[in-house]
Amino acid sequence: MNNILVIKLGGILLNSKFAINNFFKILYNFKQSNQNIVIIHGGEFWAKNIFQNISLLNNNIFKNFNYNNNVNNYFKIGIFSGIINSYIIKYAHINKINAIGLRFTDGDTIILNSINVKDSIYCNINSLKLIQYYFSNNIIPIIHPTGITKDNYLINVDADIVSMLLAKALKARLVILTDVNGVLNGKGKKIKLINNIIFKKLILQGVIKNGMYTKVNSALNVSKHLNQIVNIASFINNNKLKNIFLNKSIGTNILYKKKGHNL
Structure with missing residues (x-):
């Protein structure tokens, strides 16, 4: 399977009907x-808002629940797999794209040994039959970041990590789309290139943190594994967005620098 493109859509895209339709x-x-x-x-932000709105409408049922507690994991998974995934697929169908919603563990492309994600995730690169089937039938898998562990627990994983794992399993090009032009330098300007050395410096400077840390770290992991550039870019600019499908780099280039190699 050559010429595969993995696109990670930031949940913020869901806030704009125009952006997702575009x-x-x-x-x-x-x-x-x-x-x-x-x-x-x-869609974590969207899921949290949905949960809070439900809590307000059903205060007696949800009064002891907090979105961030593990007790609500099934609610998060239900929102991701039901509401958010279906919402995105709706816009795919509006634009005549044949798409199907999947968990990231469907078909055993990625296997979770347990709910301890960091210690248990690995890519089963020999089990790509499900995705191959959809490719052969011109169907785009739209994958939500929930799955089932090997011991049958439901789990929700950061979508940036899921995109990293799938890109590695499929040996695919990875583009991570967000609401900013790329990784910013702390003064609102896009950084053109980040390698693993620059990444560490930007962390120490407080420039890269929180969600962007996970994005860049995941991108570097893919770059190291596949020896290729990963892009972190915006979904807002139409002309630049088109370049994704022309195999052109946009946004910030993420490239792992191996010892003895100059960039």
């Missing part, structure tokens, strides 16, 4: 380019 409109125009595409989406 993304799929552009994707449709370039879908004929003989490129297999997999989409992974986040």
Whole structure:
């Protein structure tokens, strides 16, 4: 399976009907380019808002619940797999794109030995039959960041980590889309290139933190594993968004620097 593109959609995209519709409109125009595409989406912010709204409407039922507690894991998973994934697929169908929603563990492409994610995730690169089937039938998998562990626990994983694992398993190009032009330097300007050495410096300077830390760290992991550039970019600019499907770099280039190699 060559010429595979993995796109991670930031959950913030869900806040704009225009942006999500525009993304799929552009994707449709370039879908004929003989490129297999997999989409992974986040939506933590959206899920949290949905949960809070439900809590307000059903105060007696939810009064002892907190979104961040493990007791609510099933609610998070239900929101991701039901509401958010279906919402995204709706816009794919509006733009005549044949898409299907999946958990990231479906087909055993990625296997979780237990709910201890960091110690248990690995890519079963020999079990790509499910995704191969969808590719052969011109169907785009739209994957939400929830799955089932080997011992049958439901789990929710950061979508940036899921996109990293799938890109590695599929040996695919990875583009991480967010609401900013790329990784910013702390003064609002885009950083053109980040390697693992620059990454450490930016962490110490407090420039890269929180969600962007996970994005860059995941991108560097893919770059190291596949020896290729990963892009972190914005979904807002139409012309630059089109470049994704033309195999051109946009946003910030993330490239792992091996010892003895100059960039």
